[in-house]
Amino acid sequence: MQNAEVAKLFDELADLLEIQGANPFRLRAYRNAARTIENLPESVGDIIADPDRDLTDLPGIGKDLAQKIETIVETGSLPQLEELREQIPAGVVEMLRIPGVGPKKVAALYKELGIASLDELKQAAEAGRLAQLKGFGKKTEQAILEGIDHATEAGQRVYLAEAKPDADRIVADLSRLKSVKQAAVAGSCRRLKETVGDLDVLVTATRSDEPMDALAQHELVEKVLARGETKQRVRLRSGLELDLRVVPEKSYGAAMQYFTGSKEHNIVIRRRAQERGLKVNEYGVFRGSKQIAGRTEEEVYAAVDLPWIPPELRENRGEIELAERGRLPKLVEPSDLRGDVHMHTTDTDGTADVLEMAEAAKQRGLKYIAITDHSKRVTMANGLDATRLRQQWKKIDKLRSQVSGVEILCGIECDILEDASLDLPDEVLAEADLVIAVIHYGLKQPRRQITRRLLAAIQNRYVDVIGHPTGRLLGRRPGADIDYDEVFKAAADHGVMMEINAHPSRLDLDDIHAAAARDYGIPIVVASDAHSPGGLDVLRYGVFQARRAGLEKKDVANTRTISQFRKMLRRRH
Ligand code: DGT
Numbered sequence: 001m002q003n004a005e006v007a008k009l010f011d012e013l014a015d016l017l018e019i020q021g022a023n024p025f026r027l028r029a030y031r032n033a034a035r036t037i038e039n040l041p042e043s044v045g046d047i048i049a050d051p052d053r054d055l056t057d058l059p060g061i062g063k064d065l066a067q068k069i070e071t072i073v074e075t076g077s078l079p080q081l082e083e084l085r086e087q088i089p090a091g092v093v094e095m096l097r098i099p100g101v102g103p104k105k106v107a108a109l110y111k112e113l114g115i116a117s118l119d120e121l122k123q124a125a126e127a128g129r130l131a132q133l134k135g136f137g138k139k140t141e142q143a144i145l146e147g148i149d150h151a152t153e154a155g156q157r158v159y160l161a162e163a164k165p166d167a168d169r170i171v172a173d174l175s176r177l178k179s180v181k182q183a184a185v186a187g188s189c190r191r192l193k194e195t196v197g198d199l200d201v202l203v204t205a206t207r208s209d210e211p212m213d214a215l216a217q218h219e220l221v222e223k224v225l226a227r228g229e230t231k232q233r234v235r236l237r238s239g240l241e242l243d244l245r246v247v248p249e250k251s252y253g254a255a256m257q258y259f260t261g262s263k264e265h266n267i268v269i270r271r272r273a274q275e276r277g278l279k280v281n282e283y284g285v286f287r288g289s290k291q292i293a294g295r296t297e298e299e300v301y302a303a304v305d306l307p308w309i310p311p312e313l314r315e316n317r318g319e320i321e322l323a324e325r326g327r328l329p330k331l332v333e334p335s336d337l338r339g340d341v342h343m344h345t346t347d348t349d350g351t352a353d354v355l356e357m358a359e360a361a362k363q364r365g366l367k368y369i370a371i372t373d374h375s376k377r378v379t380m381a382n383g384l385d386a387t388r389l390r391q392q393w394k395k396i397d398k399l400r401s402q403v404s405g406v407e408i409l410c411g412i413e414c415d416i417l418e419d420a421s422l423d424l425p426d427e428v429l430a431e432a433d434l435v436i437a438v439i440h441y442g443l444k445q446p447r448r449q450i451t452r453r454l455l456a457a458i459q460n461r462y463v464d465v466i467g468h469p470t471g472r473l474l475g476r477r478p479g480a481d482i483d484y485d486e487v488f489k490a491a492a493d494h495g496v497m498m499e500i501n502a503h504p505s506r507l508d509l510d511d512i513h514a515a516a517a518r519d520y521g522i523p524i525v526v527a528s529d530a531h532s533p534g535g536l537d538v539l540r541y542g543v544f545q546a547r548r549a550g551l552e553k554k555d556v557a558n559t560r561t562i563s564q565f566r567k568m569l570r571r572r573h
């Protein structure tokens with residue numbers, strides 16, 4: 001995560017400077033540097049440590065930026081950034097979380113209206129005071145009002161991909177302590193929810209001071225916020241907070257069940273207990289004052305006549321009924337994936353070439369990949385026109401003989417344009433092994449229009465997959481307003497697959513709609529959308545989302561062998 005942290009600080013620096021009104025060239029330099037670092041295949045720390053190498057060899061990194069990166073790696077921050085953070089109130093920065101509100105608008109709100117928090121902004125918008133500002137119409141004011149709720153809600157949560165590695169490390173380190181018998185993550189992180197509000201960790205131990213002291217001194221922990229006899233709350237360096245609970249062994253299963261949640265799921269479990277004359281709480285299952293179960297989760301579920309239910313399904317969305325009927329799915333596993341069919345290379349905005357991506361996929365145990373660079377509409381990413389795309393495919397054809405063990409499909413991530421046409425002509429798409437159609441532009445179109453675009457793409461006989469169908473970015477922008485029923489029905493009719501894009505900020509389709517698509521009989525593709533070799537590692541988060549959707553191996557198309565997968569495509573060509 002080191003590179004991601006450095007990139008985040010540069011982005012923050014650029015945002016703060018822009019609010020201050022700094023020179024656009026300087027801002028761009030910081031933002032470009034952030035992208036370069038984020039996409040590096042190795043950690044900047046390793047480059048710094050290597051005497052034969054220099055950060056200034058990286059594209060767009062000069063002496064000044066290199067110096068700053070070294071300072072960040074050494075100290076975790078930058079004096080300049082600390083200073084800016086003091087000058088600009090945190091509430092002003094929070095306004096950046098509102099979709100469509102960038103540093104320029106924030107600067108205007110702050111400097112001209114003196115607005116310094118989301119609350120003040122909401123009041124001003126409700127009073128109609130924003131529309132008088134230059135560059136702010138009635139429409140902007142309305143959009144800001146709608147966006148504020150989104151921002152308030154999103155701000156407190158972090159991506160699972162940012163939270164889980166820290167949680168896993170802390171649990172592993174606690175388990176190694178002499179006094180600790182069992183340690184595990186509970187809460188939303190155990191349910192593999194796409195974002196996490198805080199972490200919940202449970203341990204059983206012969207004494208509670210050892211795990212608490214160890215946590216207090218842990219490398220990832222910044223501060224102890226509260227400490228009691230059996231409970232401790234800390235803030236991690238990442239900003240996320242964590243609750244540690246030390247529970248007796250005879251209550252471990254009951255505590256795991258209780259603190260894994262969700263609240264909605266637990267309400268049903270407690271009701272079932274009552275119906276059986278029992279009481280379930282975090283200490284155990286009780287008949288009167290006598291504990292009859294609670295050492296394991298299995299015991300707790302058995303007490304209410306249910307089999308153990310996978311945490312990913314515990315949302316009270318039908319899992320209890322499935323469990324009751326013995327119909328719980330056997331959920332797909334990360335290791336079930338045989339291929340990854342959405343990734344980018346240096347031909348557009350990726351950081352590695354086709355060969356490097358193929359090698360990286362092979363190292364991760366994948367048997368096939370599809371190269372799906374951007375089409376020309378995405379000018380920012382140097383999208384491919386027909387000529388360059390055909391050149392890429394020719395190149396891949398030649399490379400195939402050099403790579404053993406991984407098959408490479410020639411694909412394209414083709415934009416569905418605002419007018420519902422595709423960004424490349426049919427005769428080009430016809431030559432592809434795989435076409436992923438996506439919407440990048442015009443996501444805010446009204447439901448009718450956006451749905452019509454998706455339907456048009458689905459009806460094109462060369463389109464195999466709809467990629468990141470809603471275009472949402474978690475915590476940053478809501479997805480397009482699409483008519484799912486209409487889209488899924490058409491996809492099922494035409495044999496078009498739907499993607500769960502595994503990028504931690506996308507996870508699109510979400511769990512609920514991935515389940516709905518499966519119910520329509522649509523095969524789901526879990527794909528990384530990697531822009532670097534390391535980008536392939538997010539595939540597991542896509543599988544986690546599939547698990548929350550209740551998907552089994554058979555529901556996920558890229559668990560098939562390449563020849564089976566090809567048949568699912570060929571049917572249409
Ligand atoms: P988060 O942290 O917002 O991502 O979501 P969770 O599910 O981790 O929620 P959290 O951390 O507030 O609590 C962890 C689990 O503990 C939750 O899923 C269910 C259980 N729990 C917490 N507070 C209550 C409560 O007041 N009533 C009940 N029934 N269960 C609770």
Ligand code: CA
Pocket residue numbers: 187188189197198199200
């Ligand atoms: Ca939690």
Ligand code: CA
Pocket residue numbers: 187198199200243
């Ligand atoms: Ca909690």
